[in-house]
Amino acid sequence: MADAARALSDEAEVVPVSLGDRSYEILIGRGLLEQSGARAKALGARKVGVVTDENVAAAHLPRVMESLTAAGLDASAVVVPAGESSKSLDRLATVVDGLLAARIERKDLVLALGGGVVGDLAGFAASVLRRGVRCLQAPTSLLAQVDSSVGGKTGVNSRHGKNLIGAFHQPSLVLADADALDTLPEREFRAGYAEVAKYGLIDDPAFFARLERNWRQVFAGGPERTNAIAASCRAKAAVVARDEHEHGDRALLNLGHTFGHALEADVRYDGARLVHGEGVAIGMAMAFRFSAALGLAPEEDAARVGAHLATVGLPTSPKAIPGGVSDAATLLGHMRQDKKVEGGKLTFILARGVGKSFVARDVDAEKVLAFLESELA
Template identity: 80%
Template sequence: DAGETVHVALGDRAYDIRIGRGALDEAGASARALGARKVGVVTDANVARAHLPRVMESLKRAGIDASAVTVAPGEASKNLGTLGEVVDHLLAARIERGDLVLALGGGVVGDLAGFAAAVLRRGVRCLQAPTSLLAQVDSSVGGKTGVNSRHGKNLIGAFHQPSLVLADVDALDTLPEREFRAGYAEVAKYGLLGDEAFFAWLEGAHEGVFGGGPERIEAIAASCRAKAAIVARDELERGDRALLNLGHTFGHALEADVGYDGSRLVHGEGVAIGMAMAFRFSAALGLCAPDDAARVERHLAAVGLPTSAKAIPGGVSGADALLDHMRQDKKVEGGTLTFILARGVGHAFVARDVDPAKVLGFLEREL
């Protein structure tokens, strides 16, 4: 349980991801090591209740002048109005160029606070302290920040790499089980997209990952290594980074279809269904073996994740509506549909120009 450090090799913007037990207690020492005098913490009400006092104490112990702003939990806080409030708070707290914004929370807080840091005084440094599994393995790493628009998710944002990521695995103890499971979909994603050995390891180790054994740190570290490698190769998503969207074209369409109603479908659940669909679609196109798709379904089901749109409470609208959502996804360029498909477990690839008629036929059989 010693913890691990993963390095993100991005030249003069390189940074470390420190994964371990009690990492939040190092927030103060870390902020000091980065040379900050003041830290503006951004968090949400759930995370504040469980973890903010510990972080504020750590900052004070290190002699840092710290203040905190707490937003409402949930995706609805990723909007321009809340961004304005956060930025105003940081300005009132006199956070300056050499100081730090500390994002304490899940992916919502990470994206919002990261974007606030990107635009505050044209850019101050950000320390990401992810507290959800999804944020620890995905959103806190790689520098994508932003908020939603009424025209769609994540349409307003910036690339702003953090200066450090502190992933405290103990913080996951207070995360609701459903959120942990949803985050696990992104863990499995790294195996499915590029690392068959990791996926095979997860097939045997998932009980330890869920139970909080040493496998949990290992799974998080392996996920961060995978994401760090992809981000270092393709920071701005001109190519390979798109592989991280495995399961997301279908998943986002499902999320949009239920109106982002988290009581029916949270992001990771949509990704789980989307990954199962991507493998079934790949099998239907003759790209991978039907056994590969069955293997993906088996593992996701073993951890309690859904693998079919039929599992969504209340159901979804229909094949045409889902296809429309996919066309509106920002990954669609010039009207062509891009999917992440697979030639097998661990062998995903970017498929541009997928025939919409084939997608529609597949969706009709799925629903």
């Protein structure tokens, strides 16, 4: 099995992330989890602390641990509950304590095996463990493969909002194994697709048009899925290389997130009601409708975005969230805790059309409130 996996990994697509002496590669292909041991050993590790959740552990942990031990590495695992609730300071303390108990040292590796929650949590744990241990990201969800595993953003949530406690900590390698997506629940795959569509909506209208034509093939798997993942990773890698710490155009990657994060906070991160990618889908549709309402984007572009997201099965309105959400004023209060707020002033990613997104600073809160009221009416 190892020889076959090695052959498959040799066919992996490589996307470089250029950050000087902290540069790394994203490998995209099949059979990569079976190569995690060889890849970790090549990075010079002696011990590897795997951080994963209960669902991913059942599906993928045995073969990862087998790969690590076959490579002669001392491997241990910390398993956390699945879901957004694990992105907390209490859970972070548990993970760090488990890694310390396993005697993971500075020259060793933390391996983040899972979706966005595990990637953010494990990456943050690696950033503070012994004041910084290297991290290998092995994303097992579409959302994590195209977004959260790349770029070094790590963190946990606060009762005040999402991702408000964290650090930038770039991985040493990303292994995006396409095989892992074959076990992903359909709802989770659809949610990850929202982040794929995002890259077209930011600044690549040709990519968005391709997704409109070929989304069924992306969902079915095969070359079109791999191409979409690689295109998304290339887009994010280019932005991260230009603006690692989000002082400029990296903020564009938050298209839809100001609305989406507010909705997630409002449902108290209840994954049964709303998962992150669904929040992003609603948020992107809202961002385009808000842009149209402000006279910035054509109405037909806002309708086009909403129509495509709805076609693939994603929600596009806060009214689609089971159990409903709070009133407009409460949602606006959630937005005031957004990471992009500067001097108390609201920042949104808006658009002048498909593929024409931009950072809008100091957005009039009264206009946001009126728009939210219209969305909830």
